[in-house]
Amino acid sequence: MLKNETVFNPLAIYKEIQNNYTKDAIENNRIISNENFRLFIEMIHSCINELKKYQKITLISKVQRKRYFAYTNGKQKSRPINFDLYVENEKEIITFIWSAVRFNNYKKYSPNDITKYCYTIVVNFCAIVDINKKDDRQTPGKFFEYFISFIMGKKFDVENPNSPISPKKDIEVLNLDRNSKLTIDFYFDLGINKPKFHLPVKTSTRERIIQVWAHQRIIDGVYGLGRFFGIPVILAETKLDSRSLEVIEICVPDQWRIYQMFIAQLKRIYYLDIPNIYRSLNENYPKIYVKQFGEFFYEYNNICD
């Protein structure tokens, strides 16, 4: 339980999640403990409370069919937040967590709903860090990792009731005379004869995404093709010009096509705020399947086909 007042601050709760996460993942081989679950709920409440201190400003969206705003304390601004993905209603979010995430039962929620609740939870924390800790990209990135590996870990765990599933970061690269480890964001190994997932988690990628394909290439080379399914989860590709208040999306679809053809094959690329331009990659051959994050919970059984 949260024992004193300081932990009601989102950054203090973040530290608790971080400690707990490390302890659970490393010592107890699972990250989906009740304690973690409770900390995420505290975080949701705490962020919504904290954000009441800030004002919203409407941004000038240069992205077709998307509207963005930002939180500000007058000096610092948060990253752009997608109006149409943002859920204001605290009770709704909490109900989603208690009813869907907790029991891993998403039937009442559409893929778009799941995406919206998850987007709101993550972007609320990111906004608070953006405003209070200038140029800190690590803390939002880590929180996003914790949340995504928690919610997806719960899914993997339920699908695999016989053994607890924990995400791992260091993957053995087998060699005749030398054992090395490749450090990746996450992988989930569901066990013998079961699928394994290579799960990079990034708040944005731009040209840095080549790392994801390169890691997939290494994993394919070491373990064989089709053994690990690469399914990166990305928050958004927006960029805010803090003077003009213009929001753009930075996308490199032609480079993605080259990577998918000449480096390795990724199975899915999930976005919380999916860029329009990447949606079209689903349509043209050679296809890259880029989907809303919420789809994962519906197509789980098809990903590995």
Add this chain to the structure above:
Amino acid sequence: MLKNETVFNPLAIYKEIQNNYTKDAIENNRIISNENFRLFIEMIHSCINELKKYQKITLISKVQRKRYFAYTNGKQKSRPINFDLYVENEKEIITFIWSAVRFNNYKKYSPNDITKYCYTIVVNFCAIVDINKKDDRQTPGKFFEYFISFIMGKKFDVENPNSPISPKKDIEVLNLDRNSKLTIDFYFDLGINKPKFHLPVKTSTRERIIQVWAHQRIIDGVYGLGRFFGIPVILAETKLDSRSLEVIEICVPDQWRIYQMFIAQLKRIYYLDIPNIYRSLNENYPKIYVKQFGEFFYEYNNICD
């Protein structure tokens, strides 16, 4: 010729080099014009002059057998500068440029000397940008690209007197129904039946270096193995803690080994300030050849074997 006083400022000369470079590389298909040569000489003088305004502070080197200092204006500090690679004598540097670079005749200079002069030229400009333009990593990076592609371009050009050589950035990725371009730092194509070089140029790499191996993989996949020789040139891997004044090197040799085995083969990795830990990669199988930049001018004919 430089027509007015403003161009004596290193940042103004940088803009001239940038304009000239783009014009020469794109319109005239060569970057080794006399005009460029003269601008680099102006830059050397101008930087040395500018740096007289600043003070030197000795840093606390946590890197074995290396000593570092930084320039400072009292507020901002430059990146760490390696004492033992730094040439104070302006005349010496200018002589190197006029006698060796201009005629592509390096016989009077050892690989270590070549490295030192090039290091000093580049790091002087970087230091000025570090102090005057906070968090600007692009300008030093671009200048480093211009200088390296200039000096190496001159070498390639002299080795290939029949046709002018110009570095290119967009490489065609051939496909049946779609022509795409992969954007890389540079490549030099010496012509039919001649070697081609994939030349990434980075002021530092850390874990981002995976991009270099991934690009090499794509190029190998499109053009065939052994057609492009990957020879990245990197300035340094130092990191300064601006409070404690401690300098460390951030190196990931085990990850490099994995990349070299499971992504693609790089022929050489050249450093201006070579990290100790990467030197050892030359010794152990599977080898990665990591060398001082100056070696390039001596081993040019062996690289492609």
